[in-house]
Amino acid sequence: MLSQLVRGRGSEAGPVVLDRRRIYILPTRLGAVFAVFLTAMLIGSINYGLSLGYVLTFLLGGVAVVGILHTYKNLQGLKIADAGASPAFAGEDAVFHLEFAAPGPRFALNLLNRSAEPVRFDVEATRRASVRIPATRRGRLKPGRFTLSSVYPLGLLRAWSYVQLDHAAIVYPKPGGIPLERMAAGEADTGERPGTREGSDDFAGLRAWQPGDSPRQVAWKVAARSGMLATKRFSDVEGATVLFDWGNLASLDAEARLSQLARWVLDAEQADLRYGLRIPGIEIAPGNGLPHRQRCLEALALFGLPEHG
Amino acid sequence: MARHSSFPPLPAAHWLFAGIALVIAPHAAHLPVWLSALAFAMIAWRWTAASGRLPLPGKWILMLLLAGSAAGILLEYRTLFGRDAGVAMLTLMLALKLLEMRGYRDAMLTVFLGYFLVITNFFYAQEIPFAVYLFAVVLVLTAALVVLNHPASAGQWRRPLKFSAQLLLQAAPLMLLFFLLFPRTGGPLWGMPSDAFSAKTGLSENMSPGSISQLVQSDAIAFRAEFASVAPPPSRLYWRALVLENFDGRNWSRNRGGYAAETTIETTGTPVSYTLTVEPHDKPWVFALEVPDPLTVPQDTRLTRDLQLLANKPVQRLTRYTLTSYLDYRIGRDAGPGQLRNALFLPRNGNPQARELARRVRDEAGSDADVVARILALFREQDYAYTLTPPLLGQDGVDEFLFKTRKGFCEHYAGAFTFLMRAAGVPARIVTGYQGGEFNPVGSYFIVRQSDAHAWSEVWLQGRGWVRVDPTAAVSSTRIENGIASALPAGEPLPFLVRTDMEWLKHLRQGWDAVSTYWDLWVVGFDQEEQIGLFARLGFGIVSWRELVWGMAIGLGLLLAAIAAFVFRPGRRPAPDKVQALYLKFCAKLEKAGLARPPSEGPLDFAERVRWQRPELAAGTDAVVHLYIQLRYGARASSEIYGEFASLVRNFKP
Numbered sequence: 001m002l003s004q005l006v007r008g009r010g011s012e013a014g015p016v017v018l019d020r021r022r023i024y025i026l027p028t029r030l031g032a033v034f035a036v037f038l039t040a041m042l043i044g045s046i047n048y049g050l051s052l053g054y055v056l057t058f059l060l061g062g063v064a065v066v067g068i069l070h071t072y073k074n075l076q077g078l079k080i081a082d083a084g085a086s087p088a089f090a091g092e093d094a095v096f097h098l099e100f101a102a103p104g105p106r107f108a109l110n111l112l113n114r115s116a117e118p119v120r121f122d123v124e125a126t127r128r129a130s131v132r133i134p135a136t137r138r139g140r141l142k143p144g145r146f147t148l149s150s151v152y153p154l155g156l157l158r159a160w161s162y163v164q165l166d167h168a169a170i171v172y173p174k175p176g177g178i179p180l181e182r183m184a185a186g187e188a189d190t191g192e193r194p195g196t197r198e199g200s201d202d203f204a205g206l207r208a209w210q211p212g213d214s215p216r217q218v219a220w221k222v223a224a225r226s227g228m229l230a231t232k233r234f235s236d237v238e239g240a241t242v243l244f245d246w247g248n249l250a251s252l253d254a255e256a257r258l259s260q261l262a263r264w265v266l267d268a269e270q271a272d273l274r275y276g277l278r279i280p281g282i283e284i285a286p287g288n289g290l291p292h293r294q295r296c297l298e299a300l301a302l303f304g305l306p307e308h309g
Numbered sequence: 310m311a312r313h314s315s316f317p318p319l320p321a322a323h324w325l326f327a328g329i330a331l332v333i334a335p336h337a338a339h340l341p342v343w344l345s346a347l348a349f350a351m352i353a354w355r356w357t358a359a360s361g362r363l364p365l366p367g368k369w370i371l372m373l374l375l376a377g378s379a380a381g382i383l384l385e386y387r388t389l390f391g392r393d394a395g396v397a398m399l400t401l402m403l404a405l406k407l408l409e410m411r412g413y414r415d416a417m418l419t420v421f422l423g424y425f426l427v428i429t430n431f432f433y434a435q436e437i438p439f440a441v442y443l444f445a446v447v448l449v450l451t452a453a454l455v456v457l458n459h460p461a462s463a464g465q466w467r468r469p470l471k472f473s474a475q476l477l478l479q480a481a482p483l484m485l486l487f488f489l490l491f492p493r494t495g496g497p498l499w500g501m502p503s504d505a506f507s508a509k510t511g512l513s514e515n516m517s518p519g520s521i522s523q524l525v526q527s528d529a530i531a532f533r534a535e536f537a538s539v540a541p542p543p544s545r546l547y548w549r550a551l552v553l554e555n556f557d558g559r560n561w562s563r564n565r566g567g568y569a570a571e572t573t574i575e576t577t578g579t580p581v582s583y584t585l586t587v588e589p590h591d592k593p594w595v596f597a598l599e600v601p602d603p604l605t606v607p608q609d610t611r612l613t614r615d616l617q618l619l620a621n622k623p624v625q626r627l628t629r630y631t632l633t634s635y636l637d638y639r640i641g642r643d644a645g646p647g648q649l650r651n652a653l654f655l656p657r658n659g660n661p662q663a664r665e666l667a668r669r670v671r672d673e674a675g676s677d678a679d680v681v682a683r684i685l686a687l688f689r690e691q692d693y694a695y696t697l698t699p700p701l702l703g704q705d706g707v708d709e710f711l712f713k714t715r716k717g718f719c720e721h722y723a724g725a726f727t728f729l730m731r732a733a734g735v736p737a738r739i740v741t742g743y744q745g746g747e748f749n750p751v752g753s754y755f756i757v758r759q760s761d762a763h764a765w766s767e768v769w770l771q772g773r774g775w776v777r778v779d780p781t782a783a784v785s786s787t788r789i790e791n792g793i794a795s796a797l798p799a800g801e802p803l804p805f806l807v808r809t810d811m812e813w814l815k816h817l818r819q820g821w822d823a824v825s826t827y828w829d830l831w832v833v834g835f836d837q838e839e840q841i842g843l844f845a846r847l848g849f850g851i852v853s854w855r856e857l858v859w860g861m862a863i864g865l866g867l868l869l870a871a872i873a874a875f876v877f878r879p880g881r882r883p884a885p886d887k888v889q890a891l892y893l894k895f896c897a898k899l900e901k902a903g904l905a906r907p908p909s910e911g912p913l914d915f916a917e918r919v920r921w922q923r924p925e926l927a928a929g930t931d932a933v934v935h936l937y938i939q940l941r942y943g944a945r946a947s948s949e950i951y952g953e954f955a956s957l958v959r960n961f962k963p
Contacts, residue, residue, distance in 0.1 A: 030417050037421045041428050046494055049626050051833045052431045052440055056447065058487035060424060062480025063451065065869065069876045070476070076877075084909035097909060108459045122461060153472065155417055155458040291921050 011164040015081035031156035067154040085169035093132035094169035101126045108152040135171040172297040176260030180267030241274040269293045320463035322359040324453035331446045351404040435833045486864045492854035493837040511590030516561040522718040527759040535754035537582040543745045548596040550742035552615040558656040576635035585630045593619045598634035605633045627834035642774035652736035660707040667732030688783040695785035719781040723764040726780040736769035752823035895958045902963035
């Protein structure tokens with residue numbers, strides 16, 4: 001009943017701060033067992049006239065009551081923000097990131113989702129927690145409602161809150177079975193090979209120095225500052241240019257075509273080729289690099305889907 | 310068969326096992342040795358298993374342990390229920406539960422059982438040091454509870470203890486409220502197991518040679534007495550408990566048969582008023598000074614015709630009685646032969662020498678009073694000795710004592726004297742009780758211990774009625790005037806607390822006794838009567854339980870609001886992380902340059918994006934990010950790297 005009430009809230013965009021209206025608290029089953037123990041202790045104290053028995057019983061009862069405050073406090077003021085989601089291929093797990101921030105430390109939080117393993121963590125000041133949710137179909141995957149709960153500190157009470165953020169992971173089509181090398185000649189437009197080594201001195205970042213790296217490529221400035229040898233990487237593109245076209249896969253149905261195109265995008269990126277994509281309504285000019293790969297895969301993932309589905 | 314333990318993980322398990330061992334330890338004082346040993350062996354087993362050095366026992370071993378131990382308990386106590394056997398079973402269950410514990414739920418239940426076992430300790434003692442110990446155990450058990458719910462904090466020993474102490478302190482006001490306001494009942498809810506009050510020391514209703522000298526070895530407190538005005542001198546402090554009139558040749562016992570005639574009591578002088586605080590001793594006798602005023606006998610007690618003050622129920626909790634006594638009195642002057650016949654009874658045979666002595670004295674003496682005087686003179690003049698360790702006596706105990714061993718304690722003298730009186734035709738009986746007491750100047754009251762237990766005689770003399778005669782005083786007058794410690798020869802096994810030779814110890818002890826008296830009265834002895842009295846004194850009149858419940862509800866609301874205000878008080882904001890602040894400054898610079906970082910984007914992702922979107926900034930960004938990661942997550946974070954990082958960020962110009 002409660003959950004239905006809350007589900008009515010729908011998903012929210014911004015960071016959510018847990019407060020009185022969002023936090024629920026009830027005894028756990030062990031809390032009920034504890035109450036039975038306390039009752040037995042009280043009856044024993046009454047029957048045997050054990051004054052210190054009363055003291056102990058009321059003290060433990062008091063601890064349980066004070067525990068309500070502490071259990072509640074463990075969630076109160078907790079800020080939960082959408083920290084993005086890592087894309088996944090259909091059949092794999094999409095990882096949703098949530099960022100938690102709290103004015104003080106929060107302990108033994110349990111993050112639960114209908115379709116994921118519960119995640120348990122502490123929040124010292126800020127913390128990112130990730131939940132893996134199986135992605136079954138390409139498109140946008142919404143994680144649905146998260147339940148954030150905790151029985152800290154006593155295990156006698158459970159405070160919980162429901163959080164549903166506008167959170168979506170892009171699920172790429174599951175890569176198809178035909179590798180790029182076996183792509184029939186007719187199925188790809190082979191563009192002209194650029195003769196020049198385009199961007200041979202395009203700086204593409206640093207990586208840790210490895211034996212065999214040319215001294216000319218060591219980033220000496222960085223090395224002087226950080227005390228660590230780093231090697232400059234340069235993009236050194238010299239592959240062919242290919243265009244993956246939806247129209248060339250007529251023998252397959254739509255989903256299988258998307259899958260196959262995804263496979264080729266991956267293979268092409270792997271082989272350091274320049275590649276472009278043409279699917280109905282979308283044309284991506286040839287390019288190379290991870291952002292380019294991501295653009296292509298995203299286009300395949302969201303093909304034919306409404307803008308916000 | 311055997312499985313290794315998985316829960317709780319080790320540091321958390323230490324807390325749990327320590328708590329359980331600490332709660333079982335005091336029970337070892339009264340549990341059978343084999344059971345305590347078994348319980349500790351099981352704890353040790355579980356402890357070793359937690360570190361993976363031993364497997365846990367399988368189901369069959371556990372069943373065997375349970376069945377065997379339960380059988381042992383049954384043999385030991387002849388029952389599985391009742392107080393002592395129940396505690397033994399609980400201890401066993403707790404130890405077995407540890408071995409059977411597999412998961413979170415089991416571990417939690419173990420803590421609950423531990424709490425329950427704490428309360429059973431109060432059956433056996435409720436003194437301050439013991440209470441302090443047990444609340445320390447509760448502290449550890451509560452820490453174990455917290456640690457079970459947050460195993461990550463189990464590693465440090467300070468944090469769980471501190472948090473547990475915080476919880477208990479915050480619960481203390483609630484405890485106090487409920488302790489004062491929870492409506493107390495007059496008595497038990499149902500019949501208690503018969504052994505609920507066993508193992509209490511005190512006077513019994515029989516006296517045989519040795520029974521009192523055994524009691525005197527204990528320095529346990531029998532009762533305390535606070536006089537309203539000036540206290541009588543110690544030699545007049547005869548606290549009367551029982552009158553033993555029946556004699557079977559060896560044992561003296563109470564005459565339970567009633568007499569038709571009332572005893573007349575004539576009193577002179579001013580009465581003394583005093584309040585007794587009687588320790589529970591599970592017998593009905595109350596210890597009034599000779600003799601209590603029959604007109605001001607407290608409620609729930611009655612005065613028998615031989616002036617024993619008996620409570621209507623055995624004294625099972627600390628009880629206070631306000632009494633008035635007359636120290637100058639004459640009782641039973643008009644007693645007729647029918648009433649005295651029992652006080653002359655002797656078994657037909659036995660102790661021929663004593664009978665012979667009595668006959669001789671009778672023949673020489675002019676009156677009953679003269680018989681008394683001559684026998685006392687005999688005790689005084691011949692070489693009788695007062696000792697706590699008298700030789701054992703055989704069949705004709707009186708003869709042996711009078712003519713052979715000549716060493717005895719008060720019961721020997723009172724017994725032999727009374728025997729001689731009866732043999733000489735003087736009605737006589739034995740009175741047991743306590744004599745004297747130690748004055749505590751801190752609380753200005755007398756402490757009467759079991760070591761003050763005493764026995765004396767009463768003889769009936771024509772025209773004077775029942776007269777107290779203390780033959781021990783004839784042998785050792787210092788016993789009556791200065792107490793037992795001074796009366797016994799050096800080297801006698803006296804209880805430690807009764808010794809008089811250490812002044813500072815005595816002062817310390819008296820201060821401590823005053824504290825524990827208030828503890829006993831106001832904490833341990835807080836019952837329905839005290840509760841009603843407290844609220845009456847506070848001006849609430851006689852409170853009903855309905856009012857008490859309202860009081861609890863309102864008090865709970867107010868206290869909870871106050872505690873909540875304390876718990877949710879705004880804490881200090883954590884000092885902003887300097888590294889983080891610099892990184893945010895760096896991000897702000899990049900944002901101005903059109904490269905905004907959403908909060909969700911990690912530093913590596915961000916650097917990757919910068920490299921792609923603004924390759925000319927990549928080198929600088931990479932350097933900053935590299936150092937940032939080293940400072941935040943690296944093992945080599947140092948102030949040098951921080952300085953380098955700070956200057957890189959400052960000089961970074963997109």
